[in-house]
Amino acid sequence: MSTQSVLARLPFGRRATLQQREALAGIAFISPWIIGFFIFTAGPMVISLGLSLTEYDVLRPPTFIGLENYQRMLGDPRLMTSLYNSIYYALLHVPLSIIFALSLALILNNVGKAAGFFRTAFYLPSVTPAVAIGTLWLWLLNPRVGLINRGLEVFGIQGPGWTTDPNWIKPGIVLMSLWSVGSTVIIYLAALRNVPNDLYEAANIDGANGWQQFRHVTIPMISGAIFFTLIVNIISSLQIFTEVYTMYFGNQTNNAAASAGLFYNIYLFRQAFEFLNFGYASAMAWLLFVIIMILTFIQLRLSKRWVYYEGG
Amino acid sequence: MSAITQTRTTYAPSARERARNRRRLFFRIIYIILLLGFTVIFIAPFVWLVSASLKSRAEVFSPDLIPDPIMWQNYIRVWEAAPLLRWLGNSLWVGLLAATTVTLSCSLIAFGFSYFRFKGRDTLFNLVLATMMLPGVVTMIPVFMIWQSLGLVNTHAPLWAMNLFGSAFYIFMIRQFYLTLPRELFEAARVDGAGYFHMWRHIALPLTRTALIVVFVFEFKASWTDLLKPLIYLRSPQLYTLPLGLKTILDRFGQGGEMEWEVVMAASVIVTLPMIIIFFLGQRYFLEGIATTGLKG
Numbered sequence A: 001m002s003t004q005s006v007l008a009r010l011p012f013g014r015r016a017t018l019q020q021r022e023a024l025a026g027i028a029f030i031s032p033w034i035i036g037f038f039i040f041t042a043g044p045m046v047i048s049l050g051l052s053l054t055e056y057d058v059l060r061p062p063t064f065i066g067l068e069n070y071q072r073m074l075g076d077p078r079l080m081t082s083l084y085n086s087i088y089y090a091l092l093h094v095p096l097s098i099i100f101a102l103s104l105a106l107i108l109n110n111v112g113k114a115a116g117f118f119r120t121a122f123y124l125p126s127v128t129p130a131v132a133i134g135t136l137w138l139w140l141l142n143p144r145v146g147l148i149n150r151g152l153e154v155f156g157i158q159g160p161g162w163t164t165d166p167n168w169i170k171p172g173i174v175l176m177s178l179w180s181v182g183s184t185v186i187i188y189l190a191a192l193r194n195v196p197n198d199l200y201e202a203a204n205i206d207g208a209n210g211w212q213q214f215r216h217v218t219i220p221m222i223s224g225a226i227f228f229t230l231i232v233n234i235i236s237s238l239q240i241f242t243e244v245y246t247m248y249f250g251n252q253t254n255n256a257a258a259s260a261g262l263f264y265n266i267y268l269f270r271q272a273f274e275f276l277n278f279g280y281a282s283a284m285a286w287l288l289f290v291i292i293m294i295l296t297f298i299q300l301r302l303s304k305r306w307v308y309y310e311g312g
Numbered sequence B: 001m002s003a004i005t006q007t008r009t010t011y012a013p014s015a016r017e018r019a020r021n022r023r024r025l026f027f028r029i030i031y032i033i034l035l036l037g038f039t040v041i042f043i044a045p046f047v048w049l050v051s052a053s054l055k056s057r058a059e060v061f062s063p064d065l066i067p068d069p070i071m072w073q074n075y076i077r078v079w080e081a082a083p084l085l086r087w088l089g090n091s092l093w094v095g096l097l098a099a100t101t102v103t104l105s106c107s108l109i110a111f112g113f114s115y116f117r118f119k120g121r122d123t124l125f126n127l128v129l130a131t132m133m134l135p136g137v138v139t140m141i142p143v144f145m146i147w148q149s150l151g152l153v154n155t156h157a158p159l160w161a162m163n164l165f166g167s168a169f170y171i172f173m174i175r176q177f178y179l180t181l182p183r184e185l186f187e188a189a190r191v192d193g194a195g196y197f198h199m200w201r202h203i204a205l206p207l208t209r210t211a212l213i214v215v216f217v218f219e220f221k222a223s224w225t226d227l228l229k230p231l232i233y234l235r236s237p238q239l240y241t242l243p244l245g246l247k248t249i250l251d252r253f254g255q256g257g258e259m260e261w262e263v264v265m266a267a268s269v270i271v272t273l274p275m276i277i278i279f280f281l282g283q284r285y286f287l288e289g290i291a292t293t294g295l296k297g
Helices: A003-009 A014-051 A068-074 A077-108 A112-127 A130-140 A147-154 A166-179 A182-193 A197-205 A210-221 A223-237 A242-248 A255-260 A264-274 A278-306 B002-011 B014-053 B073-081 B084-114 B121-131 B136-149 B157-165 B168-178 B183-191 B196-207 B209-225 B228-233 B242-253 B261-281 B283-293
Strands: none
Touching: A014 A278, A014 B084, A014 B121, A014 B136, A014 B157, A014 B196, A068 A278, A077 A112, A077 A166, A077 A182, A077 A223, A077 A255, A077 A264, A077 B014, A112 A182, A112 B014, A112 B261, A112 B283, A130 A147, A130 A166, A130 A242, A130 B014, A130 B242, A130 B261, A166 A242, A166 A255, A182 A223, A182 B283, A197 A210, A210 A223, A223 A278, A242 A255, A242 A264, A242 B242, A264 A278, A264 B136, A264 B228, A278 B136, B014 B261, B073 B084, B073 B242, B073 B261, B084 B121, B084 B157, B084 B168, B084 B196, B084 B209, B084 B242, B084 B261, B121 B168, B136 B157, B136 B228, B157 B209, B157 B228, B168 B209, B183 B196, B196 B209, B209 B242, B209 B261, B209 B283, B228 B242, B242 B261, B261 B283
């Protein structure tokens, strides 16, 4: 029996009621999200913005100080260091991980069924808890006895002080981050498999060589996936926390990493929960939010020029 | 495709075609060798982790693969030094609660956003998507203050209870699955007099099983690996989850501590192994989840 015939048999006034009932039921179904949005997102955003205009150390009630926290940020060398470190990390990590993941995915796409096995192997580091990754890499990167420098020794290279030399702390962290590139590989591989084969056939007939096919068929067809990983990677790399906190902060001190490994979210966390400067930490959170908004906006604008959407 | 191949064969001499195939095979072998090399690089840290966890203190940094002697005692030592079983239990409990609540709430909410037609629905859904961009640190402090005022700091509640209200990314993901279900499926049940909740429970829920398992395994993994929330909310060591436990073990026995890396390595194996096992059991769902939605794992 179709819906229409049922509706037709109902008294005229009931139809509106049915629609209203559907609307009410729909709102009931999404109500958990609406409630959660007000309690855990919208409300806290307002409070956080308010707190950023106060001095608040949890023990005494907050006092309003206007924009002083934001002014203080400009003159805070630690904050500038942490911002510099996070941007430095993002600038190295994002392009390297995209190139590395894309290379692996391109090779995987050419080996047929065997790809499944390798894909699993590459993804394993991504299910490893971040604290375990930090711990493991602290041990691997040990300058004197760690396996990485021992491996370099085999080739006659004297490895750098990955965990002791301030100039090498961040490159060491980037190296560690490339180990967890597996999920990006899987995204690219899925995108590569969606490229219709007849496009390559056509390019072949037109006499396009391997590079030309890659440049003019593959890249445009997977540009959506590249764009997605670019945005997600930039946002997440600016917020790196757990691995580095595990390696260099907490109940231990590593003097070399105290400023070379101080990333934005680590400094924010320390301001909030170690020094109990809730006001200052809130102001820091808003600065990060604004930076991420601007970056995402720029990327969305630029994407119109280089991202190809099929049928769009 | 076959038509094109046939046309091409008539143009190309068969010798050239054979050379092409040989070259293709040659490259495939090169690729496999390359991939094997990368596999060794990706897997080696795990192998050495397990190996180091079984070495003596003097040997723990040695590059030898097979420990000699094999020190099973390390595992007993770490078991005695820290309440690992307790932490393992806490991690499991919090992980199961977090994953179960988020799966059910997101399934309900996503159903509300896909089947029902009402004014403002799409605006609200865009708001759901927009919240994904918000960095967690913006709400971190006020949310802490909420839990503090409820007297629930130093309990497990802040680690999972927010999941009762759904989570933007999973809502989006499950909704994608709902949108593939034909509306007639539900209309038929409604004609038979089924209520909306009944429709969700007996039609929507079973038909999106795959999506729900994907959400469940992802949230379980997220909860199992999280350090930040336990760091903020947990004070008593008996409430710790494994990541925070491992961090305390590292601070005590590792860098700058008592330098007993074999104990740290044994603890790392205990923290990592359950996740690896779960991954192999639910591999299909992990890979499907990432590939179809582009989620960062």
